[in-house]
Amino acid sequence: MNIKTARRMVLLFMALSVLMALVGLIFFEPGTTVSMYVTMLAFVLMVLALVFLFGFCKCPWCGRRITTGLMKIEVCPHCRRDLETGMKRKGKRK
Numbered sequence: 001m002n003i004k005t006a007r008r009m010v011l012l013f014m015a016l017s018v019l020m021a022l023v024g025l026i027f028f029e030p031g032t033t034v035s036m037y038v039t040m041l042a043f044v045l046m047v048l049a050l051v052f053l054f055g056f057c058k059c060p061w062c063g064r065r066i067t068t069g070l071m072k073i074e075v076c077p078h079c080r081r082d083l084e085t086g087m088k089r090k091g092k093r094k
């Protein structure tokens, strides 16, 4: 999987998870079955986000995990290749 897709999925699932948690808090009484399901759903979405984060957010060239600065990083901090093109970046670090 492309790292750009992966990090988009991470963001998406994170956002959905937070949204579900909020919906659960605002619209449903705690302790009811519905609120329990919403909480579970929020939890599952959070787990999915983490699965994408730790399972797919890695450099396609050297295979090492990228977590720091994930959302804006473009060059692998380990092998210094562009995450999309695989071109070696030379010179100064951004």
Ligand SMILES: [Zn+2]
Binding pocket: 059, 060, 061, 062, 063, 064, 076, 077, 078, 079, 080, 081
């Ligand atoms: Zn790399």
